[in-house]
Amino acid sequence: MPIRQITVYGEPVLHKRAVEVTQFDDELRHLVADMHTTMDAAHGVGLAAPQIGLGLRMFTYVYADQDDAPERGVVINPKLTLSKVSQGVPDAEDDSEGCLSVPGLDFPLKRADYAKVEGFDEFGNPLSFEAHGWFARIMQHEYDHLDGLLYVDKLQPRWEKRWKKAKKSLGWGVPGNTWLPGTDADPFGH
Numbered sequence: 001m002p003i004r005q006i007t008v009y010g011e012p013v014l015h016k017r018a019v020e021v022t023q024f025d026d027e028l029r030h031l032v033a034d035m036h037t038t039m040d041a042a043h044g045v046g047l048a049a050p051q052i053g054l055g056l057r058m059f060t061y062v063y064a065d066q067d068d069a070p071e072r073g074v075v076i077n078p079k080l081t082l083s084k085v086s087q088g089v090p091d092a093e094d095d096s097e098g099c100l101s102v103p104g105l106d107f108p109l110k111r112a113d114y115a116k117v118e119g120f121d122e123f124g125n126p127l128s129f130e131a132h133g134w135f136a137r138i139m140q141h142e143y144d145h146l147d148g149l150l151y152v153d154k155l156q157p158r159w160e161k162r163w164k165k166a167k168k169s170l171g172w173g174v175p176g177n178t179w180l181p182g183t184d185a186d187p188f189g190h
Contacts (some may be wrong), residue, residue: 006103006180007051007053007177008053008172009150021120022056024076028122031049035049035058035074036074039100041181042100044100045138047059047140050148051101057068058078060072060073074153078118078119079117079119080127080140083113087113087155090108090159095138102151103187105152111140112140115131116128
């Protein structure tokens with residue numbers, strides 16, 4: 001399966017709501033396989049379709065420490081039900097998030113500690129599972145991509161200021177920036 005280019009903050013597909021998947025066919029299953037290959041090559045724990053330039057409501061994930069969900073999977077046309085998000089100040093260490101579309105950077109962000117995830121697998125079969133802690137964070141992060149949001153769009157003012165400075169210095173916020181896992185230097189140093 002080919003590794004896909006990962007779009008960087010500023011690419012229009014990242015900033016608009018993705019559309020529902022309507023065809024559960026071989027083409028979709030090939031796309032899911034490509035997304036897993038790309039996610040693995042990037043050393044990611046999740047990858048949403050908009051991150052590879054496709055405005056579809058789907059994401060892949062891999063995370064070993066969860067309850068009843070498969071360690072590796074895809075969620076298509078997801079729906080999330082969340083617990084309340086703390087309004088406290090995010091901890092720079094415990095609440096820090098990164099994103100393959102904001103390569104090499106991380107900032108703290110509060111998330112809900114629980115998410116009920118519902119959707120479909122690549123064959124159109126319904127799925128439902130609960131996610132807690134870091135796994136719930138991954139689900140929320142990837143789901144946000146499907147609504148045209150990146151985690152940096154939700155930062156508290158202190159961290160938002162640092163993000164805006166970094167974005168400007170890196171020349172992001174405009175279309176055309178991508179990176180290719182396994183070919184380009186790993187922005188996270190894996």
